[in-house]
Every structure is written in structure tokens, then in C-alpha cells.
Amino acid sequence: MKPNVKRIALTLLLAASSAMAAAPSPVAKIQAMLAKPKLMCGRFDQSKQLAGMKKPLAANGRFCVVNGKGVLWRTLQPFPSTLRLTRDEIVNYQGDRVAMRLDAKTEPTVRMINSVLFSLLAGDLGQLETLFEVDGSAEANSWNVALKAREPALAKAVGAIKLEGGAYVKSIVMSEASGDRTSIVFSAIQTGDGAMTAEEAALF
Template sequence: MKSLFFGLCLLAGMAHADDVLFKNIQSKLIDAPVIHGQFTQARQLVGVKKPLTSTGSFLVDKQRGVIWKAEKPFPSTLRVTRGEILQKNGDQVMMKLSGDKEPTVKTVSGLLFSLFSGDVGALGRLFNADGSVTGKNWKLSLTPKDAALGKLISGIQLQGSGTVEHIQLNAASGDVTQIDMHDVTTAPALTPTESAYFE
């Protein structure tokens, strides 16, 4: 009984520590409804020597979702909302996954939405955390709480200051994706053209 009580106290202490860390990092992030920027992505696949690289732009509306537009090496658009993942090549829909039909889609879309929008508090529901805050800069290392999510992702590392600037996503398969975000700007609302991306 003593060991069970001690274990529960230890878990409660860890949860509290994570909560403080998340709140500390969240306080460093710019609180803007809309975030724009550019990205460079490098994906290292197991068994492939040269990483797959792409560049483009991203748009985050913290209420509606994320638009991820790759421009090179070929154009494609990924739209992530809390309940759906949609990928298009021009006007052609390449993939459409709905959280209503696949519960795991809602988990993955929620994860991507939280990552790119900088909602670190939401990440605490899915991951255990370790990290540090030094002045305006912060680092965060995440490991999955859920075994099912652990079969997809072994860990995530985030770095940033006023916004998320670097993401490293380690897949359980051994593949590693690194994303650097730069030239970030904010806005109070979407333009009409940007709103159309979510329709």
C-alpha cells in the first residue's frame, strides 16, 4: 500500500511539474489569432541516405486550422483541422481523412494542430514532458503517454521563443522529420483569400 501511495504521489508531482513547464512556455508564445511564415522540412527515412527536403509557407488560424503549402520540390497543400486532414495537389484531392470515421485521425490532427499553432498545453494531454526555459528561449521534449500513439511516434522535440521555431518528430519506425519555421508574422484575422483555404 505504501509503495502504491508513493507511486501516486510521484505521478502527481510529475504532472504538476509538466503543468508548470507548459504554462511557462505558453507565456513566452505570441498570443495572435493568425500566424504566417515560411518553412524548410527535411525528412530522413530509414534506409535512405539523402533526406527528402521541401520548402514552402504555412498559415495558422488558431480557431480554424493549419494550411501547410509546399512549393518545392513540387506543390501540394495540407489542411489540418481538429477533425480532418486533407491533402491536395492543385485542385485534386490526394487524401481526405475524417475524425468522424477514424478516431485516430482526430488524435493525429489534434496533435498536428497543437504543434503548429503552439498550443503546448494541449500537448500535455498526450505527452509527458521535459524541458527548459532560458530568457525568451525554450526547449521541450515530449514522449507519448498512450501506447497506441507510441506505435506511431517515439518522441518530439520543440524549440522556440515567441513562436515554435523548430520541430523534430521521431517516428517509431526510425524516420526523423525536422522542420524549421522562419520569417514568422502575425495578424488579427484571415484575409478573404486565406479564409477560402478552409472552405
């Protein structure tokens, strides 16, 4: 997988997972615990520990998930950048300029990535379980899930993923085969029409 597409795939999966949990076991109990709003936005704080480096790389920003439309992932610090993920394409904005556009019709990798994304958002457990080995548990108000990709190419791109949450996903840890480790904590979740700013809505 090309390095830039790999980074997009990782970001995509993280953003998608913030909206809906992946295919946990026990599936029914965890799905019953999850809120499934049509529109959800919130804050993310990300820490990426690169293999061989002592100090992790930190970033934060906002994300929005719009059911049926896609995901908006806006990094605010340390450098502003926006990623818009829809069924047909992945677009990266630097300010008002489109820095990169990947079309699912011409880029097979995008089609695979978006298949994972929309399976997560739609709660398509059958599709997810064909791509990941899943293991999880649920208590009264919390749950945790571990995902391990079945296919070597997907495993190389996303590694192993762990999620924890309640009504929403609270944290995600992704451990890549290279030794890199990404942790993301979600907070300040808002749902409904007022959750998204006018600027964010314009990008859809």
C-alpha cells in the same frame, strides 16, 4: 495506423506545433514567452532522413495557423501539395483537386489526431499531459521541450518530438521508432490580416 494517415499525423503535429508550443515544463514560464496570434503564417524548411538512406529528403513551403479554424500546410517544393486540417476533417489537395479527405466522424484516427492538434492550439496542457511525457527548460528569451508519447499507438505514429523556440517555435525534430528523423525550421513568421494570401484564405 495506415501509412497515409501516419504521414498526415506527423505533418499535422509539426504544423500545429509551429503555432503553439506543446505542454512544456515549466509550463507557465514558457507559455508567458509565447505569442498567441489569431492568424500566423510563415515558411518551413523540412529535411527528412530515412533509415538506410544517405541523402535526406528536402522540402519547403508555407504554413498558416488560424485560431479556431485550423492549419494550412502548403508544400511548394519539390512537389506542390496542400494539406488543410480542421476540427472535422483532414483534406489533401493536389492542385485544385481533392486527392484525399478523412472525416473525423467516420475515421477514429482522425478524431485522435485532431484532438492532439486542437489541444496544442488551445494550449490545453491537461489534455496534452495525458498523451505525452514532457520535459523542458526556459531561459530569458528561449526554451526547449521534449515530448514522448505515453500510448504505444501514438508513440509508433509520432515517435519522440523536440521543440525549440522563443516567442514562436523555431525548430522541431521528430525521431520515429523506425529510425526515420524529420527536422523542420520555421522562419519569416508574419501575423495579422496581411499574413495570409487570398489563395490561402479561400481554402478556409
